[in-house]
Amino acid sequence: MSSVTDVKDKSPLANLGDSGAYQKLLAFASLIALLIGFSIASPNFMQTSNMIAILQATSVNGVLAVAATLVIITGGIDLSVGTLMTFCAVIAGVALTYLGLPLLFGVIAAIAAGAFCGLCSGTFVAKMKIPPFIATLGMMLILKGLSLVISGTRPIYFNDTPGFDQISRGSLIGEVIPALPIPNGVLILFLVAISASYILSRTVLGRYTFALGSNEEAVRLSGVNTDAWKMRIYALAGGICGIGGILIASRLNSAQPALGLGYELEAIAAVVIGGTSLSGGRGTILGTLIGALIMAVLTNGLRVLSVAQEWQTVVTGAIIILAVYADMVRRKKSG
Amino acid sequence: MSKLVEMTGIEKYFPGVHALKNVQFDIASGEVHALMGENGAGKSTLMKILSGIYQRDGGELIIGGQSVSPTTPGEAQDLGIGIIHQELSLMNDLTAAQNIFIGREPRRKFGRLDEAMLNAKTAEIFGSMNLNLDPKVLVGSLTIAKQQMIEIAKALSFRSNVLIMDEPTAALNDAEIAELFAIIRRLKSEGVGIVYISHKMDELKQIADRVTVMRDGEYVGTVDAVETPINKIIAMMVGREVNEKPLEVPNLGDAEVSLKVSGLCRGKDIQDVSFTVQRGEILGFAGLMGAGRTEVARAIFGADPKDAGKIEVHGRQVAIQSPSDAVKAGIGYLSEDRKHFGLATGMNVRDNIALSSMDLFSTGRGVLNEDKMAETAKLFIRKLGIRTPSDTQEVRLLSGGNQQKVVIAKWLLRDCDILIFDEPTRGIDVGAKSEIYKLLEELAAEGKTIIVISSELPEIMRLSHRIAVMCEGRLTGILPGGKETTQEDIMQLATQREAAMRVAETVQ
Numbered sequence: 001m002s003s004v005t006d007v008k009d010k011s012p013l014a015n016l017g018d019s020g021a022y023q024k025l026l027a028f029a030s031l032i033a034l035l036i037g038f039s040i041a042s043p044n045f046m047q048t049s050n051m052i053a054i055l056q057a058t059s060v061n062g063v064l065a066v067a068a069t070l071v072i073i074t075g076g077i078d079l080s081v082g083t084l085m086t087f088c089a090v091i092a093g094v095a096l097t098y099l100g101l102p103l104l105f106g107v108i109a110a111i112a113a114g115a116f117c118g119l120c121s122g123t124f125v126a127k128m129k130i131p132p133f134i135a136t137l138g139m140m141l142i143l144k145g146l147s148l149v150i151s152g153t154r155p156i157y158f159n160d161t162p163g164f165d166q167i168s169r170g171s172l173i174g175e176v177i178p179a180l181p182i183p184n185g186v187l188i189l190f191l192v193a194i195s196a197s198y199i200l201s202r203t204v205l206g207r208y209t210f211a212l213g214s215n216e217e218a219v220r221l222s223g224v225n226t227d228a229w230k231m232r233i234y235a236l237a238g239g240i241c242g243i244g245g246i247l248i249a250s251r252l253n254s255a256q257p258a259l260g261l262g263y264e265l266e267a268i269a270a271v272v273i274g275g276t277s278l279s280g281g282r283g284t285i286l287g288t289l290i291g292a293l294i295m296a297v298l299t300n301g302l303r304v305l306s307v308a309q310e311w312q313t314v315v316t317g318a319i320i321i322l323a324v325y326a327d328m329v330r331r332k333k334s335g
Numbered sequence: 336m337s338k339l340v341e342m343t344g345i346e347k348y349f350p351g352v353h354a355l356k357n358v359q360f361d362i363a364s365g366e367v368h369a370l371m372g373e374n375g376a377g378k379s380t381l382m383k384i385l386s387g388i389y390q391r392d393g394g395e396l397i398i399g400g401q402s403v404s405p406t407t408p409g410e411a412q413d414l415g416i417g418i419i420h421q422e423l424s425l426m427n428d429l430t431a432a433q434n435i436f437i438g439r440e441p442r443r444k445f446g447r448l449d450e451a452m453l454n455a456k457t458a459e460i461f462g463s464m465n466l467n468l469d470p471k472v473l474v475g476s477l478t479i480a481k482q483q484m485i486e487i488a489k490a491l492s493f494r495s496n497v498l499i500m501d502e503p504t505a506a507l508n509d510a511e512i513a514e515l516f517a518i519i520r521r522l523k524s525e526g527v528g529i530v531y532i533s534h535k536m537d538e539l540k541q542i543a544d545r546v547t548v549m550r551d552g553e554y555v556g557t558v559d560a561v562e563t564p565i566n567k568i569i570a571m572m573v574g575r576e577v578n579e580k581p582l583e584v585p586n587l588g589d590a591e592v593s594l595k596v597s598g599l600c601r602g603k604d605i606q607d608v609s610f611t612v613q614r615g616e617i618l619g620f621a622g623l624m625g626a627g628r629t630e631v632a633r634a635i636f637g638a639d640p641k642d643a644g645k646i647e648v649h650g651r652q653v654a655i656q657s658p659s660d661a662v663k664a665g666i667g668y669l670s671e672d673r674k675h676f677g678l679a680t681g682m683n684v685r686d687n688i689a690l691s692s693m694d695l696f697s698t699g700r701g702v703l704n705e706d707k708m709a710e711t712a713k714l715f716i717r718k719l720g721i722r723t724p725s726d727t728q729e730v731r732l733l734s735g736g737n738q739q740k741v742v743i744a745k746w747l748l749r750d751c752d753i754l755i756f757d758e759p760t761r762g763i764d765v766g767a768k769s770e771i772y773k774l775l776e777e778l779a780a781e782g783k784t785i786i787v788i789s790s791e792l793p794e795i796m797r798l799s800h801r802i803a804v805m806c807e808g809r810l811t812g813i814l815p816g817g818k819e820t821t822q823e824d825i826m827q828l829a830t831q832r833e834a835a836m837r838v839a840e841t842v843q
Contacts, residue, residue: 218680
């Protein structure tokens with residue numbers, strides 16, 4: 001037995017934070033390969049403005065993917081991240097445009113709405129024992145409907161709230177380093193990612209997130225109040241979707257109530273490409289970020305090469321299958 | 336007797352591991368050949384080579400006089416090798432017949448299934464096994480023992496003349512084991528050679544003809560099963576003599592009653608169970624499979640709801656609705672199924688030890704102190720002698736005995752002083768077993784309160800200061816531990832069925 005364990009111990013997978021390291025490396029290598037490939041194919045690709053456009057495009061999907069990662073590591077799934085984002089944007093619109101509240105209140109309202117909806121999903125899953133797929137599918141439709149109801153099916157514009165569009169489109173970094181006008185939306189994505197990564201690796205909540213995905217019943221029988229922790233994780237994910245709602249509303253300077261469907265699948269795709277296991281217990285935020293970047297680079301690069309939009313979707317689908325297949329092959333090899 | 340299989344000089348390498356070193360094994364027609372060794376000794380690897388799951392890196396495999404190299408389980412089946420895995424691989428939602436002929440269903444024209452033929456063929460196999468079972472019964476509705484019979488029927492349907500059984504009795508009760516042994520004897524008389532892998536010494540004496548022992552991937556020797564004393568076989572397995580100390584029942588006098596359960600009820604599974612355990616005592620729970628022992632433990636621990644019953648811990652009544660309430664009251668439960676209910680197997684030793692006590696390692700804002708966790712984990716690794724390369728090793732890579740110690744460490748860290756062990760040595764090697772026993776005794780001597788549930792009577796008798804016996808959800812009696820109580824006394828209470836008791840009462 002000892003000889004077997006010795007060998008296993010040499011693997012870099014020994015540390016929990018590093019699980020999926022190979023996949024991350026693979027994903028990172030694919031990202032670099034894509035960047036090099038597209039720069040050779042088109043001189044317009046490697047422009048600063050285009051790079052920034054890619055990052056900007058990553059910000060919303062990236063934030064949603066971070067939220068989805070948390071839930072997926074518990075062994076669940078969250079299909080409501082897209083329409084929750086829209087719902088939160090609409091709530092921000094109600095607070096700022098309809099009620100005329102100050103900017104900060106709008107932001108807080110959106111995040112609180114997100115956390116509350118996440119808590120609802122969490123309650124359905126943890127207390128009512130509804131499978132996460134069904135619970136969040138229901139939530140997805142409820143939120144889509146509510147967004148349309150609250151907004152009267154019309155977009156809510158933020159023209160009366162000066163500075164709202166700067167949340168995403170402004171550039172604090174650009175003011176300090178004019179040559180690097182990275183939009184605030186990207187900055188926010190990185191802040192969200194770093195916080196989520198910290199929570200996952202350094203806090204009790206994070207440790208239980210992995211433990212739930214690894215073996216929920218064992219955790220429950222260890223005397224841990226698994227229901228309560230699970231609800232917290234869904235609420236946290238919901239709050240992060242609220243931030244996503246602010247980002248998209250700010251970027252469009254409006255809350256578009258019809259938007260949102262389909263975002264959840266792109267977020268889940270980013271999570272999967274980033275090496276997080278859909279069966280739970282394994283995954284990293286860094287992987288998810290790389291996954292989101294790969295999707296954005298791909299979309300952008302294909303557009304720069306004038307590939308039709310329809311084909312971009314086909315390629316994205318193929319990439320997801322390839323990424324997961326590579327992970328399977330890797331895992332089979334390492335036994 | 337003719338040799339059905341001969342394996343000589345078998346070598347097998349895995350990356351970085353020399354798993355089998357010059358191993359030999361043979362099976363004669365009409366014999367039960369037991370293969371023994373501690374976990375990791377190489378038994379399963381050897382059998383996987385025989386059944387075509389692994390390929391050997393050296394040596395010779397002769398089946399039916401021909402040198403062969405099966406590369407898939409299918410090829411091995413064609414050579415007459417059938418294997419029944421420890422973990423049953425049946426589809427619960429299909430019928431017995433559909434399971435047995437999965438992938439080889441008799442067909443009619445245009446790919447339509449011939450269900451009638453399927454059931455007839457299955458009935459024929461059941462008949463040859465003297466097994467009274469409807470081919471159309473859903474497998475999921477059967478007991479584990481019956482499911483095992485279906486696995487055997489499936490192996491026989493390939494016309495196997497060698498049958499490998501990997502711990503076939505792990506989940507069976509005594510009556511079911513007798514049933515299985517009857518079938519094994521029948522197969523034997525028909526010339527089938529059986530490889531029997533088991534940790535249970537008493538079974539070996541009953542059923543095996545020869546015993547081959549392996550240790551650390553090497554062949555140790557082959558001896559006669561009936562004539563060789565058990566001590567010698569164990570010594571061959573562990574490479575040293577294992578001396579079992581006789582049980583000393585301590586005089587607890589008027590030590591505090593730390594756990595008092597009264598009138599515990601849940602449906603038919605638990606009927607009015609009441610008992611007390613003292614500080615420093617080991618209370619054994621004996622009974623047949625399905626007697627309700629695990630149910631009682633889970634109800635006390637709050638893992639399952641209960642209909643009625645009062646639980647007092649250290650003289651104070653506690654309301655336990657969930658495992659988290661039980662842990663707060665100082666009760667820990669160690670499940671029989673560590674993989675599913677005891678460990679977060681994907682996580683490391685450190686996290687598993689801390690799993691119940693994360694609050695000890697976190698600041699007010701929930702940030703973990705990883706250094707303190709590591710320090711604590713290392714302390715327990717030393718204290719309990721957990722054999723692991725480091726505290727960051729994933730627990731799934733540890734042996735059963737060491738996994739059990741990790742679970743024990745988890746509860747000790749949580750300061751649980753009432754510990755309920757459900758089958759504490761299931762799937763644990765002979766050598767590691769006595770270590771666990773010693774650990775339980777030390778814990779009791781330190782003043783912990785220990786409840787041990789076990790289906791193995793020798794284990795109950797080896798450990799218990801008192802023995803509670805259950806039958807069909809009722810506590811039928813509590814016997815003193817030590818020499819005064821015999822296995823027969825326990826079995827009598829374990830089979831004291833309600834109907835029989837009523838008769839006895841009216842006679843009195």
